[in-house]
Amino acid sequence: xxxxxxxxxxxxxxxxxxxxxxxxxxxxxxxxxxxxxxxxxxxxxxxxxxxxxxxxxxxxxxxxxxxxxxxxxxxxxxxxxxxxxxxxxxxxxxxxxxxxxxxxxxxxxxxxxxxxxxxxx
Amino acid sequence: xxxxxxxxxxxxxxxxxxxxxxxxxxxxxxxxxxxxxxxxxxxxxxxxxxxxxxxxxxxxxxxxxxxxxxxxxxxxxxxxxxxxxxxxxxxxxxxxxxxxxxxxxxx
Numbered sequence: 001x002x003x004x005x006x007x008x009x010x011x012x013x014x015x016x017x018x019x020x021x022x023x024x025x026x027x028x029x030x031x032x033x034x035x036x037x038x039x040x041x042x043x044x045x046x047x048x049x050x051x052x053x054x055x056x057x058x059x060x061x062x063x064x065x066x067x068x069x070x071x072x073x074x075x076x077x078x079x080x081x082x083x084x085x086x087x088x089x090x091x092x093x094x095x096x097x098x099x100x101x102x103x104x105x106x107x108x109x110x111x112x113x114x115x116x117x118x119x120x121x
Numbered sequence: 122x123x124x125x126x127x128x129x130x131x132x133x134x135x136x137x138x139x140x141x142x143x144x145x146x147x148x149x150x151x152x153x154x155x156x157x158x159x160x161x162x163x164x165x166x167x168x169x170x171x172x173x174x175x176x177x178x179x180x181x182x183x184x185x186x187x188x189x190x191x192x193x194x195x196x197x198x199x200x201x202x203x204x205x206x207x208x209x210x211x212x213x214x215x216x217x218x219x220x221x222x223x224x225x226x227x228x
Contacts, residue, residue, distance in 0.1 A: 046221045105154065
C-alpha cells in the first residue's frame with residue numbers, strides 16, 4: 001500500500017521560499033504509470049492543483065503559479081520536492097502530495113495527510 | 122482554465138436520504154471527471170473516476186454519472202460517515218481544476 005508523507009516548515013516569512021518534501025513508501029517514484037503531484041487547499045476554500053512530475057522528470061505546472069514553482073524528485077530517496085518562491089499570505093494553505101494514475105481521467109488515488117504552511121512575518 | 126461549478130454549495134440531509142450533487146463544466150470535458158470526499162483534518166479520498174467508475178474500496182451506495190458538461194454524484198442512502206464535503210475535478214484539460222465543493226450536513 002503506497003503511503004505519502006509531506007514535511008517541511010509550518011511557517012514561512014513573506015517573500016521567502018516555501019520548501020516541502022514528500023516521502024513515498026510502498027512504491028517507487030522511478031516507476032512509470034503514475035504522476036506525482038502537489039495540491040493545496042486554502043483555509044476554508046477549495047482545492048488547487050499546483051503541478052506534477054512524471055518518472056521521466058517531465059513536469060506540469062499550473063500557469064497561475066508557474067513562474068514561482070519548481071517540482072523535482074530524488075529517486076534515490078524516493079522523495080518529491082516542491083519549492084514555491086516569493087510567497088505571500090495568499091500561499092497559506094494545506095499542501096498535499098498525491099499519486100495519480102496515468103490514463104483516463106488520471107485520478108488522484110493516494111494522498112498524503114497534508115501539511116499546513118502559514119505565510120506570516 | 123475550465124471552471125467546474127457545483128450545486129448546491131451545501132445541503133442538509135438525514136441518514137438514509139438519497140442525495141445528489143451536481144457538477145457543471147464550463148466546456149466539454151467528455152468523462153474526464155473525478156469525485157472526492159473531504160473531511161476536516163483528513164486527506165481527500167477518491168470516490169469516482171472517469172465520471173462513473175467506483176474506486177476500489179468505496180461503498181456501492183456512491184455512484185457517478187454524466188458526460189460532456191453535466192455530472193452527478195449520488196449517495197443512495199446517506200450514512201453517518203458520509204457527512205463531509207464533496208469535490209468534482211476535471212482532468213480533460215490542463216490545469217486540472219476542482220469544483221468549489223458541496224458540504225453535506227446533518228439535518
